[in-house]
Amino acid sequence: MEKFGTMPVKKGLAEMLKGGVIMDVTTPEQAKIAEDAGAVSVMALERVPADIRAEGGVARMTDPEIILKIMDTVSIPVMAKVRIGHFVEAQILESLGIDYIDESEVLTPADEKFHIDKWKFKIPFVCGATDLGEALRRIGEGAAMIRTKGEAGTGNVIEAVRHMRTINDEIARIASLPDSELMTESKNLGAPYELVCLVAREKKLPVVNFSAGGIATPADAAMMMQLGANGVFVGSGIFKSQDPAKRADAIVQAVTHFNNPEILAKVSRCLGDAMHGLEISSIEKNNLLQFRGN
Amino acid sequence: MKIGILALQGAFREHSAMVKRCKAEAVEVRLPFELETMDGLIMPGGESTAIAKLLIRYGFLSALMDFASSGRPVFGTCAGTILLAAKQNGQSACILPLIDIDVSRNAYGRQRESREAQVKLSFSALPFDAIFIRAPVIESAGSGVEVLSTFKKKIILARQDNILVSTFHPELTKDKRIHRYFLEMAEETGGTSVMIPPPAAEAAIVK
Numbered sequence: 001m002e003k004f005g006t007m008p009v010k011k012g013l014a015e016m017l018k019g020g021v022i023m024d025v026t027t028p029e030q031a032k033i034a035e036d037a038g039a040v041s042v043m044a045l046e047r048v049p050a051d052i053r054a055e056g057g058v059a060r061m062t063d064p065e066i067i068l069k070i071m072d073t074v075s076i077p078v079m080a081k082v083r084i085g086h087f088v089e090a091q092i093l094e095s096l097g098i099d100y101i102d103e104s105e106v107l108t109p110a111d112e113k114f115h116i117d118k119w120k121f122k123i124p125f126v127c128g129a130t131d132l133g134e135a136l137r138r139i140g141e142g143a144a145m146i147r148t149k150g151e152a153g154t155g156n157v158i159e160a161v162r163h164m165r166t167i168n169d170e171i172a173r174i175a176s177l178p179d180s181e182l183m184t185e186s187k188n189l190g191a192p193y194e195l196v197c198l199v200a201r202e203k204k205l206p207v208v209n210f211s212a213g214g215i216a217t218p219a220d221a222a223m224m225m226q227l228g229a230n231g232v233f234v235g236s237g238i239f240k241s242q243d244p245a246k247r248a249d250a251i252v253q254a255v256t257h258f259n260n261p262e263i264l265a266k267v268s269r270c271l272g273d274a275m276h277g278l279e280i281s282s283i284e285k286n287n288l289l290q291f292r293g294n
Numbered sequence: 295m296k297i298g299i300l301a302l303q304g305a306f307r308e309h310s311a312m313v314k315r316c317k318a319e320a321v322e323v324r325l326p327f328e329l330e331t332m333d334g335l336i337m338p339g340g341e342s343t344a345i346a347k348l349l350i351r352y353g354f355l356s357a358l359m360d361f362a363s364s365g366r367p368v369f370g371t372c373a374g375t376i377l378l379a380a381k382q383n384g385q386s387a388c389i390l391p392l393i394d395i396d397v398s399r400n401a402y403g404r405q406r407e408s409r410e411a412q413v414k415l416s417f418s419a420l421p422f423d424a425i426f427i428r429a430p431v432i433e434s435a436g437s438g439v440e441v442l443s444t445f446k447k448k449i450i451l452a453r454q455d456n457i458l459v460s461t462f463h464p465e466l467t468k469d470k471r472i473h474r475y476f477l478e479m480a481e482e483t484g485g486t487s488v489m490i491p492p493p494a495a496e497a498a499i500v501k
Contacts, residue, residue, distance in 0.1 A: 002411045009408045012427040012466050016339050016372070019303040038348065040303060040341040075400060076341050077428065099405040099428070122406055256302050256348055257324060 005122030010144035014208035024235040028073035037248035041077040044070040049153030050236035061089040084293040085111025105292035118142030132170035136191035150213015155277030218254030225258035242272030298323040298332035302348040304340020308465035326357035334480035337374030367456040367479040375459040393457040394436030401431035424462035
């Protein structure tokens with residue numbers, strides 16, 4: 001008697017990625033660099049978020065040919081992004097045998113009202129969230145892993161910090177409430193009541209929570225880990241820096257030794273230039289990715 | 295009883311929680327010197343390529359070989375099993391050849407082949423809910439290896455002296471039997487530390 005694609009199996013892969021770094025890559029060569037540097041998984045993309053931001057236009061699922069080549073190149077799990085609500089892109093990725101699907105605000109949303117019904121898929125999904133209500137809505141739709149959204153493609157960690165702190169504060173707050181207040185809390189958060197009760201009881205999200213969006217240095221990665229992230233996604237931060245292999249290797253070590261400042265100092269030395277980065281206030285509000293899908 | 299949990303990457307928190315539920319102490323190990331005071335070590339699942347790289351970089355290999363040769367038990371799950379195997383795909387290219395098995399990585403396939411299945415343990419009557427995540431397969435084992443469970447004719451839980459390996463993830467379940475089995479190994483092979491007091495006794499001490 002065997003069961004495939006169950007929630008424990010979907011969540012299980014995310015558990016195995018914890019304490020690790022998931023890196024955005026656009027070519028098989030970059031995927032190899034990421035794997036050799038100790039990435040636990042790669043996100044196969046046509047363009048990294050910084051380029052999507054710079055070039056504009058509609059950002060869609062990556063060409064399956066690129067994804068398949070990356071899957072053939074590395075032995076670690078491969079993820080790929082679909083547009084919010086674009087269930088056919090998700091069906092295509094599932095047919096390729098991708099290991100994880102990211103329903104991502106980095107791509108242009110395909111549906112302004114509904115996210116994908118992720119329960120229908122055997123392949124697990126990761127989704128972005130800026131607060132607890134958003135995280136629990138995605139889990140309610142079947143997401144098996146959450147990542148805080150941050151602001152992708154900026155190399156600026158402030159939004160990732162805001163989102164992680166917001167989720168932590170909200171969990172602490174509902175954990176302190178009497179049971180009789182949880183239904184109203186569920187209404188206010190816009191989150192399923194059962195999940196609100198579960199979080200109040202367990203004092204943590206029921207799935208793994210990574211940090212994403214703006215992480216550019218080993219110190220950024222370690223800070224997110226100290227704030228309670230289970231691991232990190234690094235998008236543009238690696239392959240938009242001067243020495244990607246070295247920076248990737250340093251961020252991997254920083255995520256393992258996030259509580260050891262001596263090691264963090266050592267791995268932060270001589271990495272070359274980090275990605276240039278963007279001040280969030282210089283971005284027009286309607287160009288902020290974090291408000292897509294909520 | 296003090297069990298080290300190799301915490302470089304992977305599901306180390308689940309192993310810690312399980313060891314604590316079995317009333318033993320769990321300590322996360324990130325540097326080789328931290329192994330010294332441990333009575334046993336768990337090498338968790340995760341990505342074996344990432345863990346191997348960090349093991350080598352931080353000088354763990356000789357420390358781990360010494361740890362195992364001191365007779366203290368080591369339990370590898372999934373990626374941990376790959377790292378402890380003497381052979382991978384018939385080649386003796388492994389970094390910690392501590393158990394005489396030949397493993398094949400991601401042998402079931404990608405994530406869509408990850409599964410739950412009920413399996414039988416040689417040391418317990420009731421079935422065990424095994425969770426396989428992009429699991430390796432133990433293709434063969436030497437005569438010194440005791441097979442403790444199989445699934446579809448492949449070995450999934452095995453022991454050779456003080457080394458225990460599983461291709462699935464008992465730490466992702468609530469079932470303590472395999473961790474208990476490992477803690478018994480630690481007691482047999484001379485775990486010297488005292489058991490931590492049960493919760494009631496702890497409360498009495500606090501008072």
